[in-house]
Amino acid sequence: MPLPRRSRVVSFLFIAILAYIGVLVKRKFMSPPRVIVVGGGLAGLSAAHTVLQNGASVLLLDKMKSLGGNSVKASSGINGAGTPAQAAKSIVDSVDDFIKDTTASAGSLARPNLISALASNSASSLEWLGQLGIDLSQVTRLGGHTIPRTHRGNGGPPGWAITSALFKKLDTEEKATVVKSATVTKLLEADGKVVGVEYAVDGSVQRAEGPVILATGGYAADFSSSGFLSQYRPELLSVPTTNGGHATGDGLKLSVALSTPAALVDMDQIQVHPTGFVDPSDTSSQTKFLAAEALRGVGGILLNGTGERFVNEVERRDFVTARMQEVIAAGHGPVRLVLNKDAADELAAHIGFYVSKGLMQRVEGIKELASVTGLDESTLSKTFEAHLRYANKEEADPFGKVYFSNPKFDSNGQFLVATMTPVVHYTMGGLSVDELARVLHADGTPISGLYAGGEVIGGVHGQNRLGGSSLLEAVVFGRLAGHAAVEGK
Known part of the structure; x- marks a missing residue:
């Protein structure tokens, strides 16, 4: 016999209250998961610090002997729209103006959700870097920008200034573990989710569990006969590169090897x-x-x-x-x-x-x-x-x-x-992601437990990347991935 209407309402409210209490208890008493970040360039470092700032611990794995990736070489600056540095120089800029310039540069491959995420988070990302003591007080105009918005400091190249500050700070964090010369060989899966990684270090194979953020960079130095350059742009194999030998598309290879592979986008879009x-x-x-x-x-x-x-x-x-x-x-x-x-x-x-x-x-x-x-x-x-x-x-x-x-x-x-x-110089193609930095299947659904940021992702820049947007992409999507991984989105 069905309950009277008033009793049903009371029961519903009781269940809702219990569920809410459960969420509060979970937040208060359950430790956030340890997040695994693969790659120690600016995207990985930004993700790692964001994970720490959100109360979780982090394991950062990098296959090289030192952190920094290609980010340390970046020499022009990082974009930001509507920043205090611009205001100090009477430069009037807005997120909408930045979106317009980026959309024009991306051409027919423009993806509004990703461009909006990049531009709308630009000023807050520069503010975040400023809170870490990084000087970004100088502003210039690079190609394709209608407004000066590329920031750098008064010292040396901004890529080094930013990344070195972040990995030095990471060394002081008790909840951060950094393992160098560690090659990730597999993404671990369970029940359709990514639940960790398998990696090789010092001749042994180890496993680590937790949500995974890929920040492994692009594939502009993947010169192997079966590599991504050979597959998508073989005519570029004879063109010199600015990339270090580590940029071989590792995160892409790991992701397409999943039981239900991640989607790749714009793989033929490579910036010369x-x-x-x-x-x-x-x-x-x-x-x-x-x-x-x-x-x-x-x-x-x-x-x-x-x-x-x-x-x-x-x-x-x-x-x-x-x-x-x-x-x-x-x-x-x-x-x-x-x-x-x-x-x-x-x-x-x-x-x-x-x-x-x-x-x-x-x-x-x-x-x-x-x-x-x-x-x-x-x-x-x-x-x-x-x-x-x-x-x-x-x-x-x-x-x-x-x-x-x-x-x-x-x-x-x-x-x-x-x-x-x-x-x-730069590979605009890579993993398909959404505006929360979640890696996507071919049907557009997120792969639970897998996130990505930096040059490993594709679709943000379309046909052409504007100068100053590589460092920005690394910080913005690295931070988005860090937030999403801790929150389990």
Whole structure:
């Protein structure tokens, strides 16, 4: 016989109250799970610190002997929209403006949910880094941005500054265990969930249980015959790379080996950065050092083999790369990057490093510049004079440049010069994730217990990544993954 209506209501309320009490008891008395983070670059470090800040413990595994990954090499900065640093310089920016620029760059592969997550969490991510004592007070404009929003400090390259601060702090955390030279060989599964990892260290195989965050980076150094580059972009196997040898798509391989594999997206979308240094002492090296986009952001210009400009230096990376490749293919190279003293002074720490490595050369006056490059002095003079006219709005730049910084090249002043070549730099493809950094199956459902952040994920940047968004992606999605893993989302 059914209960009277009033009794049913009371029963329902009683059950609801018991359930609520159960949740409170669980939160108060049950320890959060230990979270396993695979990869010690900026995404992994951001995830690890977020896990700790949410009361859980963390096991961080990295296959290298030292932490940092490719993040330590990042030299242009980290994007943020609507930050105090921008306000201090009277720069008006917004999340909507950042979304528009990122969407335009991503083209037909733009994914609004991921772009929104990236942009809307940008200012808070920079604030979080600032709370750790990281200086991000300087702001510049990189290619594809309509507003200056790429932040860096007054010291050395921002990638090193940020990652070193995070792994030094991690060393002080009692609830953090870091194991280096540890190669994860398998994701453990139970009842359709990822419940841990199997890894090899010091010749032994070990297991660790807990939710897993993958932060293993991309596949831009996966040159094996069966690797992702061979599978998706074989023509890039002969192009130099800026990536360390660790960037071999490990997290992707682990995830597609699951009983129900994770989905991969945009795997053919690989960014060829326009400016890698050609080391005069080793011109044929397959690995090149990146010439930071900030060098062009502060006013560096690109010249062809006759000393003339051929592109808007602060256009999107894919556009500048295409123009450079056309120049080189037509036999009109080499391509050189030239900065004046004012531009070089803005990036003094970068320039000092590049010069010390023999990648850039200081010269005094246009005569010496012509002498060391073999370029015609009168052609160089005409190029510099025209560039200043465009900057002063006396004429329109034939290449469409409207944002100029330090545009005056004094014929008697100091110049910095280096030879450039396009380089495989960043893989926009990777694991399919949602806006909470949960790894997805092909049908769009989350894989319980598996999260990811940084270059291992795909879909955030679409067809092209804007400069300054790699470090941001690492922090934003690393933090999102840390939150989701602790909360069991």
